[in-house]
Amino acid sequence: MEPMAYGQRQWKNWVMKNRLLRYFSSQIDNLILRSLSFFYIGILIILPIAALIAKAFEGGMASLWSNIVTPQAIYSLKLTFITAVVMVIVNVVTGTATAWVVVRYNFPLKNIMNSLIDLPFAIPTVVTGIMLVNLYGPNSIFGAWLGKYGIEIAFARPGIIIALLYVSFPFVVRTVQPVLQEMEQDMEEAAKTLGASSFNIFFRIVLPTLLPAILTGAALSFSRAIGEFGSIAIIAGNIPFKTQVASVYIYGELESYNQQGALGLSVVLLLCSFIILVLLNLIQIWSRKHEGTARSN
Amino acid sequence: MKEQPGQIRIFRKKHYLGKYILITLVVAWFLVLTMLPVYGVIEGTFKNGWHIFITSLVTPASKHAFLLTFWITVGTIILNTVFGVILAIVLVKQKFKGKLLFEGFVDLPFAVSPVVAGFMFIVLFGPKGWIGNWFEMHQIKIVYAFPGMMIATLFVTLPFVAREVIPVLREFGLQQEEAAYILGASKWQTFWKVTVPSIKWGLAYGVTLTIARSIGEFGAVLVVSGSIINKTQTATLHIHQEFTDFNYAGAFSAAVVLAVSSFLILTMMQFVYKRKRS
Amino acid sequence: MAILVKDIFKKFGDFVAVDHVSFEVQEGELVALLGPSGCGKSTILRIIAGLETPDSGEIYLTGKQVTTLSPQKRKVGFVFQHYALFKHMTAEKNIAFGMEIQKKSKAEIQEKVHALIDLVKLQGYEKHYPDQLSGGQRQRVALARALATEPKVLLLDEPFGALDAKVRDNLAQWLRDFHQKSKVTAIFVTHDQNEAIEISDKIIVIRQGKVEQVGSAREVYEYPRSKFVASFIGQVNVMDAVISQNRIQIKDTDHVVENTSNDSLDEGDVVLLVRPEEIMLTPEKQQPNDLPILIRQIHYRGSHYEIDCELNGLNIKVIENKVDLNKEQWRENQQAHMHFKSFRIFDAEEGHERVHEKLKEAGYIE
Numbered sequence: 001m002e003p004m005a006y007g008q009r010q011w012k013n014w015v016m017k018n019r020l021l022r023y024f025s026s027q028i029d030n031l032i033l034r035s036l037s038f039f040y041i042g043i044l045i046i047l048p049i050a051a052l053i054a055k056a057f058e059g060g061m062a063s064l065w066s067n068i069v070t071p072q073a074i075y076s077l078k079l080t081f082i083t084a085v086v087m088v089i090v091n092v093v094t095g096t097a098t099a100w101v102v103v104r105y106n107f108p109l110k111n112i113m114n115s116l117i118d119l120p121f122a123i124p125t126v127v128t129g130i131m132l133v134n135l136y137g138p139n140s141i142f143g144a145w146l147g148k149y150g151i152e153i154a155f156a157r158p159g160i161i162i163a164l165l166y167v168s169f170p171f172v173v174r175t176v177q178p179v180l181q182e183m184e185q186d187m188e189e190a191a192k193t194l195g196a197s198s199f200n201i202f203f204r205i206v207l208p209t210l211l212p213a214i215l216t217g218a219a220l221s222f223s224r225a226i227g228e229f230g231s232i233a234i235i236a237g238n239i240p241f242k243t244q245v246a247s248v249y250i251y252g253e254l255e256s257y258n259q260q261g262a263l264g265l266s267v268v269l270l271l272c273s274f275i276i277l278v279l280l281n282l283i284q285i286w287s288r289k290h291e292g293t294a295r296s297n
Numbered sequence: 298m299k300e301q302p303g304q305i306r307i308f309r310k311k312h313y314l315g316k317y318i319l320i321t322l323v324v325a326w327f328l329v330l331t332m333l334p335v336y337g338v339i340e341g342t343f344k345n346g347w348h349i350f351i352t353s354l355v356t357p358a359s360k361h362a363f364l365l366t367f368w369i370t371v372g373t374i375i376l377n378t379v380f381g382v383i384l385a386i387v388l389v390k391q392k393f394k395g396k397l398l399f400e401g402f403v404d405l406p407f408a409v410s411p412v413v414a415g416f417m418f419i420v421l422f423g424p425k426g427w428i429g430n431w432f433e434m435h436q437i438k439i440v441y442a443f444p445g446m447m448i449a450t451l452f453v454t455l456p457f458v459a460r461e462v463i464p465v466l467r468e469f470g471l472q473q474e475e476a477a478y479i480l481g482a483s484k485w486q487t488f489w490k491v492t493v494p495s496i497k498w499g500l501a502y503g504v505t506l507t508i509a510r511s512i513g514e515f516g517a518v519l520v521v522s523g524s525i526i527n528k529t530q531t532a533t534l535h536i537h538q539e540f541t542d543f544n545y546a547g548a549f550s551a552a553v554v555l556a557v558s559s560f561l562i563l564t565m566m567q568f569v570y571k572r573k574r575s
Numbered sequence: 576m577a578i579l580v581k582d583i584f585k586k587f588g589d590f591v592a593v594d595h596v597s598f599e600v601q602e603g604e605l606v607a608l609l610g611p612s613g614c615g616k617s618t619i620l621r622i623i624a625g626l627e628t629p630d631s632g633e634i635y636l637t638g639k640q641v642t643t644l645s646p647q648k649r650k651v652g653f654v655f656q657h658y659a660l661f662k663h664m665t666a667e668k669n670i671a672f673g674m675e676i677q678k679k680s681k682a683e684i685q686e687k688v689h690a691l692i693d694l695v696k697l698q699g700y701e702k703h704y705p706d707q708l709s710g711g712q713r714q715r716v717a718l719a720r721a722l723a724t725e726p727k728v729l730l731l732d733e734p735f736g737a738l739d740a741k742v743r744d745n746l747a748q749w750l751r752d753f754h755q756k757s758k759v760t761a762i763f764v765t766h767d768q769n770e771a772i773e774i775s776d777k778i779i780v781i782r783q784g785k786v787e788q789v790g791s792a793r794e795v796y797e798y799p800r801s802k803f804v805a806s807f808i809g810q811v812n813v814m815d816a817v818i819s820q821n822r823i824q825i826k827d828t829d830h831v832v833e834n835t836s837n838d839s840l841d842e843g844d845v846v847l848l849v850r851p852e853e854i855m856l857t858p859e860k861q862q863p864n865d866l867p868i869l870i871r872q873i874h875y876r877g878s879h880y881e882i883d884c885e886l887n888g889l890n891i892k893v894i895e896n897k898v899d900l901n902k903e904q905w906r907e908n909q910q911a912h913m914h915f916k917s918f919r920i921f922d923a924e925e926g927h928e929r930v931h932e933k934l935k936e937a938g939y940i941e
Contacts, residue, residue, distance in 0.1 A: 029484065030390075030391055033383050033386055033387050033391075034387050034391060034393065036380070036383050037380070037383055037384050037387045037388075037399075038399075040380045040383075040384070040455075041384070041399065041402050041403060043428075044448065044451055044452050044455060045402050045403075045405055045406065045452065045455070046402060047421055047427070047428070048414075048417035048418055048420070048421045048452070049405075049417060051417065051420045051421040051426060051427055052413075052416065052417045052420050052421075055420050094323070094326050097319065097322070097323050098323050098326075098327065100319070101319060101320050101323040101324075105316060105319075105320055107320050107324075113324065113327060115563070115564075115567050116327075116331070116332070116563075117327070117331075118563055118566065118567075119331060119335070119559070119560070119563055120331055121509070122509045122513075122559035122560070122562050122563040122566070123335075123513065123555075123556055123559045124512065124513030124514075124515060124533050124555050124559065125513065125515055125516075125533075126513075126515045126533045126536050126537055126552070126555075127338075127513070127533075127536065127552045127555050127556050127559070128334070129540075130338060130536060130540060130548055130549065130552040131334035131335060131337060131338040131552070131556070132334055133540075134334070134337050134338050134341045134549070135333060135334050135337040135338075140337075162330075165330060166330060166331060166334070169330060169331060223407070223408045226410065227408070227409065227410025227411065227412075227413070228410075229410065229411050229412045229515065229516035230411075230515035230516055230533070230537075233537075234537070234540060246410075247410045247411075247412040247413070247516065248412075250410075250412050250413065250416065251412050251516070251519070251520065254412075254416060254419070254520055259416075259419075259420075262416060266412075266413045266416050266417075269409075269410050269413050270409065270413055273405065273408035273409045273410070273413075274408075276408055277401060277404060277405065277408050281401070472655050472657060472659035473659050473660075473661055473662070475626050475646070475653075475655070475659065476653065476655060476659040476660075476661070476720075477661075477672070478625075478626070478645070478646040478647055479624055479625075479626070479646050479647075479649075479651060479652070479653040479721075480672055480673035480676060480720070480723075480724060481647050481648075481673055481676045481677060481724065482647065482672075482673075482676045483647060486676060490672075491661055494661075494663040495661075495662060495663055
């Protein structure tokens with residue numbers, strides 16, 4: 001072995017070097033992929049947001065704040081949140097009920113209905129607006145009939161809420177449905193053997209289990225509602241202090257070449273988006289923990 | 298549909314009435330809220346006959362708008378499929394600092410208002426923006442032109458492919474790829490022969506969602522494009538234009554075309570979704 | 576030498592998975608890497624295959640250094656624990672995959688696939704997808720797929736881990752027969768001592784990333800080098816004892832095993848290990864070292880009886896074959912005496928064997 005020692009050392013050195021090389025070359029495709037992702041997300045998402053925020057704070061906090069607190073901006077923000085909250089409340093009830101009926105009961109044409117639940121996601125929001133105006137507008141039969149009793153839908157607040165209900169209908173249904181499907185009915189049966197009434201079973205067993213899914217659906221609907229533009233712009237129009245929601249307000253300001261005026265509410269909406277995203281993640285973490293403890297018990 | 302064992306067990310006998318009332322209410326709500334408007338617009342479009350429907354669709358502005366929507370959709374499919382898969386691979390297989398935050402950014406387009414998104418791109422790519430400045434110097438127009446509309450559509454549809462591919466890729470795991478390596482397949486061969494066939498239905502679902510959204514996107518594109526007739530007007534912008542010009546026949550006809558395409562895409566979505574799950 | 580593993584070290588974060596492991600495998604040998612789960616045996620296999628890179632150390636396959644070679648170029652066959660079959664390909668396509676990568680001619684591939692299907696007895700299942708096959712069938716497809724590229728070395732990760740007992744036994748038998756005929760060099764990882772004893776030519780016992788013992792099934796069973804090996808392979812009775820004045824005293828009792836040899840034993844705390852079949856029960860005390868015990872329960876086990884005895888509160892398991900039992904007619908709650916036909920003494924703290932050689936000379940063990 002002795003005479004070989006020198007050669008062996010050289011060989012080993014080469015291998016070590018080569019191993020570094022190999023490590024690098026095995027990592028290089030990973031690095032390329034990662035750089036590409038960072039580039040794409042950077043240019044499409046991070047940089048635009050940064051640019052908007054930078055521009056918003058260019059003139060200082062005070063000027064940004066003065067853009068937010070104009071009466072018209074405040075009104076549109078309020079309107080946005082009120083209509084969104086009303087929609088979320090209705091949507092939580094109807095969405096949960098729809099999920100329940102589709103999962104638990106059998107009735108004719110159920111499968112077709114189940115497929116069509118996603119339709120509002122597939123239909124462009126402008127088309128939604130057009131369809132709703134056609135149905136509820138002052139010139140339509142239905143709208144004219146309601147108008148006789150003084151009920152305004154199109155170009156009024158109810159129109160906004162109906163548009164929001166339409167575009168966010170699938171959120172609660174589609175988040176609750178899978179949970180309901182996987183839910184073990186033995187839990188309900190166990191409650192029944194313990195003497196719980198149907199009312200008690202629903203509110204003490206079923207609802208708590210569905211709660212994370214319902215909250216997720218509600219948060220998604222809410223997020224969609226405060227950003228919704230197309231359908232509202234068409235059915236409710238752009239009437240300040242009446243039907244002008246935040247996104248329509250921003251569009252109006254941009255349309256009249258007043259970027260400064262648009263910045264205030266844009267930052268507010270952006271902030272809401274961040275908060276909702278964080279909230280959604282928290283709900284997910286919370287429900288996972290919940291599940292985890294339930295399972296380990 | 299999966300059979301639900303003991304579907305109505307908890308509301309046996311005495312609650313039959315409640316069950317039927319609930320079904321009726323839900324179906325009625327569903328029909329009035331989502332189906333009645335669809336019926337209304339189709340009825341409204343065709344009550345004056347096919348002739349008006351056709352003539353209002355073949356105007357140059359209308360044709361141009363649909364063609365533009367087509368090209369934007371094609372571009373979006375290509376770019377967001379490629380980058381969506383790359384994003385999914387990076388998020389599933391790689392570990393790096395700030396990954397959670399990065400993942401959050403991928404989801405962000407779903408939460409941001411389209412109008413705000415469009416505004417962001419005007420600020421960044423506009424003539425005075427950080428990036429737009431450079432393009433301006435080189436005489437390339439981004440905002441109020443095709444590239445800007447493309448970027449806006451890429452933004453709003455970015456999460457779809459990544460979100461659909463990530464869980465499939467996670468479930469697929471590493472072992473099949475390792476098995477391919479040991480059998481002599483290179484990374485590239487493994488990707489095409491083993492990985493892609495395994496994620497194809499998830500990918501197809503994500504692409505279908507991307508198509509639906511790119512055809513229907515309105516707010517972001519409206520803000521970025523400036524909605525110039527025969528130039529930067531997509532189908533949805535065209536509908537909006539016709540509507541604000543009180544040309545309801547044109548607006549309705551184009552809306553029906555888009556509604557029918559949405560329906561076809563939805564059918565495709567359902568088909569792909571079923572394949573994905575099996 | 577077919578496989579040489581030289582001083583392999585691998586850390587995952589702070590966890591040392593493989594701690595300076597070295598061993599060799601001869602041409603044509605069938606070797607078991609045996610150890611409890613999490614001991615690093617699978618990592619060793621993955622390092623040999625090139626799926627993991629060791630932090631230090633070297634791997635040689637058929638004399639060639641392959642430490643830095645990618646798995647694609649090592650020409651090994653690997654059977655994954657959960658088969659890792661390509662779900663979108665039929666059984667036939669799975670088997671053909673490696674040959675297609677090698678760009679073999681269609682006729683050649685077809686012929687080879689046919690032969691392999693015959694070999695693993697899957698005739699009629701060629702066109703089935705993995706999810707249409709049973710666990711045992713999937714495992715056989717995985718084997719055929721690994722063999723299709725004619726690897727120099729076959730590596731199997733827990734090959735029978737996910738199968739039920741009957742299928743497992745059949746496949747194990749098949750693998751042993753196949754190895755007898757083909758003489759392909761193979762390493763398989765298992766946590767099941769019976770599997771290792773049944774199938775392998777050589778067992779490498781791994782514990783906490785280190786090689787604990789290497790030897791044939793008989794060597795490892797009969798002459799375990801540590802308390803861990805003794806208790807991991809086969810059943811064993813463990814008794815704390817102390818050596819003083821050349822006598823082995825079982826702790827908490829006044830029972831003593833006299834050292835009848837001429838050599839003296841090193842003093843200190845020890846552990847006395849006796850396998851159940853190394854204990855002989857007699858009704859009367861026959862030798863000075865016999866210990867009085869109480870028979871608690873007698874379990875019928877088909878081929879033999881298992882007898883639970885008590886020695887001053889210590890539970891002692893004894894295996895008697897049926898012939899002996901019929902002769903003696905043991906009853907429950909009967910007083911008897913036990914004689915250790917052989918036993919081992921291990922250092923109480925370190926766990927390694929302490930006085931093995933001396934006892935051997937003393938005639939305690941054969």
